[in-house]
Amino acid sequence: MASSFLLRRRVSSLGVVSRSLHGNMEHRWLRLESRVEALVTLFGATRKFSSGTGTTKFDFTDLTRPHTWYPNARRKHRKVILHMGPTNSGKTHNALKQLQSSSSGIYCGPLRLLAWEVAKRLNKAKVPCDLITGQEREEVDGAKHKAVTVEMADVTSDYQCAVIDEIQMLGCRTRGFSFTRALLGISADELHLCGDPAAVPLIQEMLRVTGDEVEVQFYERLSPLVPMKVPLGSFSNIQTGDCIVTFSRCNIYRLKREIENGGKHLCSVVYGSLPPETRTRQATMFNDASSDFDVLVASDAIGMGLNLNISRIIFSTMKKFDGIEMRDLMVPEIKQIAGRAGRYGSKFPVGKVTCIDAEDLSLLHSSLESPSPTLELAGLFPTFDLMYMYSLVHPTNSLHQILEHFLDNAKLSENYFIADCEEMLKVAAVIDELPLGLHDKYLFCISPVDMDDEISSQGLTQFAQNYANKGIVRLREIFTPGTLQVPKTQTALKELESIHKVLDLYVWLSFRLEDSFPDHELASSQKAICSLLIEEFLERLGWQKPRGRRLPSRARMNSLLSKDVRQHL
Ligand SMILES: Nc1ncnc2c1ncn2[C@@H]1O[C@H](COP(=O)(O)OP(=O)(O)OP(=O)(O)O)[C@@H](O)[C@H]1O
Numbered sequence: 001m002a003s004s005f006l007l008r009r010r011v012s013s014l015g016v017v018s019r020s021l022h023g024n025m026e027h028r029w030l031r032l033e034s035r036v037e038a039l040v041t042l043f044g045a046t047r048k049f050s051s052g053t054g055t056t057k058f059d060f061t062d063l064t065r066p067h068t069w070y071p072n073a074r075r076k077h078r079k080v081i082l083h084m085g086p087t088n089s090g091k092t093h094n095a096l097k098q099l100q101s102s103s104s105g106i107y108c109g110p111l112r113l114l115a116w117e118v119a120k121r122l123n124k125a126k127v128p129c130d131l132i133t134g135q136e137r138e139e140v141d142g143a144k145h146k147a148v149t150v151e152m153a154d155v156t157s158d159y160q161c162a163v164i165d166e167i168q169m170l171g172c173r174t175r176g177f178s179f180t181r182a183l184l185g186i187s188a189d190e191l192h193l194c195g196d197p198a199a200v201p202l203i204q205e206m207l208r209v210t211g212d213e214v215e216v217q218f219y220e221r222l223s224p225l226v227p228m229k230v231p232l233g234s235f236s237n238i239q240t241g242d243c244i245v246t247f248s249r250c251n252i253y254r255l256k257r258e259i260e261n262g263g264k265h266l267c268s269v270v271y272g273s274l275p276p277e278t279r280t281r282q283a284t285m286f287n288d289a290s291s292d293f294d295v296l297v298a299s300d301a302i303g304m305g306l307n308l309n310i311s312r313i314i315f316s317t318m319k320k321f322d323g324i325e326m327r328d329l330m331v332p333e334i335k336q337i338a339g340r341a342g343r344y345g346s347k348f349p350v351g352k353v354t355c356i357d358a359e360d361l362s363l364l365h366s367s368l369e370s371p372s373p374t375l376e377l378a379g380l381f382p383t384f385d386l387m388y389m390y391s392l393v394h395p396t397n398s399l400h401q402i403l404e405h406f407l408d409n410a411k412l413s414e415n416y417f418i419a420d421c422e423e424m425l426k427v428a429a430v431i432d433e434l435p436l437g438l439h440d441k442y443l444f445c446i447s448p449v450d451m452d453d454e455i456s457s458q459g460l461t462q463f464a465q466n467y468a469n470k471g472i473v474r475l476r477e478i479f480t481p482g483t484l485q486v487p488k489t490q491t492a493l494k495e496l497e498s499i500h501k502v503l504d505l506y507v508w509l510s511f512r513l514e515d516s517f518p519d520h521e522l523a524s525s526q527k528a529i530c531s532l533l534i535e536e537f538l539e540r541l542g543w544q545k546p547r548g549r550r551l552p553s554r555a556r557m558n559s560l561l562s563k564d565v566r567q568h569l
């Protein structure tokens with residue numbers, strides 16, 4: 001499967017690139033320079049300069065006043081309404097009612113699936129709503145509303161109403177700074193924040209300096225969530241509507257197989273590295289009462305805000321590897337995941353929650369009874385403009401150096417921590433060897449690449465090299481369409497997931513460097529094929545009895561794919 005990608009080794013000595021190859025680069029440079037002038041004026045008006053040896057010096061690593069980075073929002077007197085409560089208490093529902101009745105608005109959520117749900121809901125209610133994530137733009141005629149993933153929050157337009165969902169993610173080590181940016185930066189008359197009450201004091205503190213009016217509304221859970229006294233024990237006790245939670249891909253497939261081998265149930269699966277469109281279809285299939293897939297096996301990718309028809313959450317383990325160590329699940333994680341059971345208004349209005357093993361029950365019960373610990377700090381990260389201005393004052397084009405300098409020297413006020421940018425540093429180490437401008441380097445650094453995934457990181461390296469050397473990146477140079485197959489093993493499945501990540505990265509870059517990544521359509525169609533092949537694998541795995549209404553694979557794929565995509569098969 002890896003042969004689909006003709007990935008080459010990284011070359012360290014590269015020729016000098018002619019700027020003219022980069023099409024719009026010069027234009028972008030000019031735009032940046034004028035933006036810097038405007039920023040210096042802005043900062044000059046609001047912050048002190050310290051004089052060094054005759055020249056005026058400016059400390060760009062002083063990040064103590066992040067609210068001043070967003071002049072649009074500061075010009076507004078925003079009304080900020082906090083919808084705070086446990087899971088399944090109607091927080092998002094109420095905020096969305098306000099969004100729906102507004103003349104213009106934006107919804108920012110932590111997951112593509114949530115943005116997708118909101119766009120669907122608004123469009124169904126005849127409120128045209130665009131769906132915008134890093135890798136997709138579904139624009140609807142006449143739309144004045146947008147549902148976006150939080151990283152795509154637009155801080156330059158004015159809205160009547162904005163919603164930021166799962167606002168407690170301000171405290172997330174890696175993504176928290178995007179929530180901070182949205183919270184401080186969105187320019188809206190009304191800003192609705194939904195989330196865990198543990199975030200209230202921090203948000204109040206952060207907004208003390210913005211001049212916004214803040215109102216807090218507390219919610220109660222709408223339907224009961226019952227922690228069970230008995231563990232699941234055997235898989236023969238699995239019932240329709242159950243969701244088994246586990247944290248590794250390996251375990252997800254093992255559990256799916258074990259349950260399906262019992263012959264009574266078929267399992268949808270949802271986990272992080274599954275392509276988002278596959279996740280959506282798996283979740284939809286599970287939610288659809290007429291589908292055969294009546295049990296869900298999932299990771300904590302289902303943990304936030306989603307409305308799934310789950311009757312009972314069953315934790316297969318209460319431990320998770322968090323990238324550094326194997327640790328017990330934390331109270332907010334347990335509550336978020338458990339909260340998926342028994343959604344108000346669903347087929348299963350009373351939720352139940354248990355574990356497979358009896359020894360895990362005490363941690364489950366005590367966690368569900370405990371309040372989440374109060375959130376103390378919000379993530380923060382310097383804007384590109386600050387890093388660019390720093391590079392002008394300390395002439396360097398090494399993004400790695402700049403990032404490290406900010407990490408080591410950033411001055412923060414007491415409400416913030418500097419975001420973990422380990423992934424960015426890994427990309428910067430590779431990209432700094434290439435003759436690229438700072439903005440291009442930055443773009444590659446914030447792209448959705450998984451540098452711990454070999455295929456994905458090689459894909460990024462090759463895209464960046466071709467872009468630096470030729471100014472244009474043709475997908476066919478590194479990828480041969482028509483070579484993708486249904487995976488036969490878990491290793492092949494993992495490879496296909498990685499290939500999907502590379503194609504996804506191409507699509508992401510094509511939205512930002514349109515002229516240089518022109519094969520948007522091809523990459524999107526190959527992505528769609530990847531996810532269908534993965535779904536085909538999921539259906540074949542553990543499928544014991546062929547069902548009559550299942551279409552043969554090629555016909556089924558054709559029925560799902562557009563004509564444009566089919567020609568690439
Ligand atoms: N007033 C209402 N009328 C009808 N349905 C409602 C109402 N309030 C909430 N719901 C439904 O209840 C379910 C849970 O609501 P919602 O998603 O708003 O909860 P939440 O508090 O945001 O939960 P989470 O913390 O898990 O995100 C949704 O399906 C929602 O549509």
Ligand SMILES: [Mg+2]
Nearest residue numbers: 091092194305
């Ligand atoms: Mg919600």
